[in-house]
Amino acid sequence: MSSISDEIAGFTNYLLKRKLPVEDTALQVSAMKIEEEVRKQFVSEGCLEENSPSVREQEKRIQNIVLKNLRNITYCWRPLNYQDALCRLYMAGRMDGIFAATMRVFGEIERRIPDFAPHSVMDFGSGTGSSIWAAWQTWGENLHNYHAVDLSASMNSLAKLLIKGGEEIKRPLIRGVHFHTVLPPKVHCDVVVATYTLSELPGMKERVEAVCSLWKKTKCFLVLIENGTRSGHDVILEARDTLIKESRNGITENCDGYVFAPCPHEQQCPLPQQTKPLPCSFVQKYHPFPFPWNEPIKVEKFSFLIFSRGQKAVDQDWPRIVQPVLCRARHVHCHLCCADGTFQHAIITRKKHGRDVYRTTRACTWGDRLPVKLLPQEDNAVEEE
Template structure:
């Protein structure tokens, strides 16, 4: 009996030691995050709203394609059945997700030079120039990613529709929701979609701003994809009235430099371009066409995120060159700053990505709810002072007893792991953090913004 009591005592003491140690660690981590020590109470950021509806909440409930679009997609797949469609859909999904950017010619040349030096170091005197060239080419083929341009014919367009239309729609809806929530008075009249594919952007824009949009310009180099998008608009047939009025299809971007659109979108299309030079040219053109917002989306991978950061920097650094529209550009979302991305400058670079839940098109193999993981950047013309400069939550929020873990991208360009407690940071911020999610803004002022405010 005495032994059992002693054992229980030791176990309870050990549990207490672990618990107190964990609490001390949490407080230590919390103390290392001075950037989240003050809520912007001066502006009464909550107003009369409950914490679960604080102004940084940007969550979008699980989305679903419009019924008419889902029905049209099902009709088209029944009209032209694809052999082993489920396998083809999965193969295309995997291929698009794992795709890397094409290797640039300068990088390829440098790799060839390095391989040649390495081969010569270990070669004997019998190695001829012809054999050396062959060895270098062989090594390059084995170590270089072979990027290939996808040619969307009628069959591949249908597979893409079945594989990607619903997930792409979900990501676009999340981007539009960000603008609509933060600037509810914004009522765009014109939209251009570069790399429009199946037309998901048009449907998402119509669902968001259908009462004000009067012109949608869909640009895609694939005639088969444009034809498919038009059929989807007409309920799965080649005749009939389109569900969304004012939609125009083109294979090339508008030529006139004076033509601008309130919203310009490129969703999962920049990664389809064959080189950095092509991407640079297209991004510059899209920005010139932008009157208010330029929305760029890609897969939530390192390659997709890096591509978007290159596009972001290109617009921000080249803003003085846009003669027809000299208004400066700034990052509306997700970054609360125009500084280098802390995810890319970290010792182990990570992709800045977000997730949106959605209901897939109910094909026989496709009935469970899913999540679309994507990266985005929304660039806007105007002044960044009008935008929220609150920290962005960049990873899933971890809720623990009496404390919350939040990974934040802050207005000073730094990434922070904040451990927020009611005792240290105040009841309001703690409760706001507990109800916030990945992708939301946390209504807090950091030391840098406090200094800026006091100095102004």
């Protein structure tokens, strides 16, 4: 039992700490900097002489040192080959957390547009089917077609088995699920989802192409979810920039789409520009699978983007709480991403902002939107009591 739990924990930690593959241009820049430093060191030590008969040997030695140092500082990214054993580890370690994060993100659409009734959903990089289950749980009575897209045949087989309740002879619990190994060419869906998938692609070019392809498949909402790490947030920002550019296509009015959540604006993200930059991430508590090694409650930390077709919602400019709310005796600390594209640390008091705003803020949590229009940033700060 302990060996199984250790395997699952090790693989889960590896996935959560996984970084993006290094781009060739960044690799070249790093190599040039290292080579410059090595050459300076050789010159200072008198080891590099232009007219020396052993110039070739010196150059070869420099190249070897550069390559060695480059390997030491470069993250070694490898694609994951999901065969049967690895698929089972993924199911045991990640399926419940991904389901919890996806339910939280789908809930953003459900709360703000309660009349939204999608008929079809597509999950790109569907894995064990977490997003299919989340969509069924959220809009199941309206959904008729589910399209699960995953390159791994083993993942698709496991997802099919889970939908049948673990037995091949049973009828599927979710009807209308279609499995694919590539994006179906003529299929367009109301909701298109990619959970923890873009970061598994081999480079920026492939990620951008995937985002553009998914947007073309989207009728209403494109939902992207990644780990709540710097790498995960970087992928979300990259996709956000791509989608804004793709939907604008040189047009400033009557745009094809807009950022629905979490951002209340479409300007540059203010969080990476802070003195102590943090990724824009959110948390969701959940009850994991009842395995003996699991804790009763776990927390999934994630970054996400919902991009929508059509007109902007009337409540689009409400500020988003992007860090834990700190409630004190007579005031509340609130860190907000605002509609003007700024990051604001607001200190809310009953005296300055009124009873309703004060009580509303105290009741809010990390990830909520604050349904108020705050004063300018310099007017929100008060001395702590």
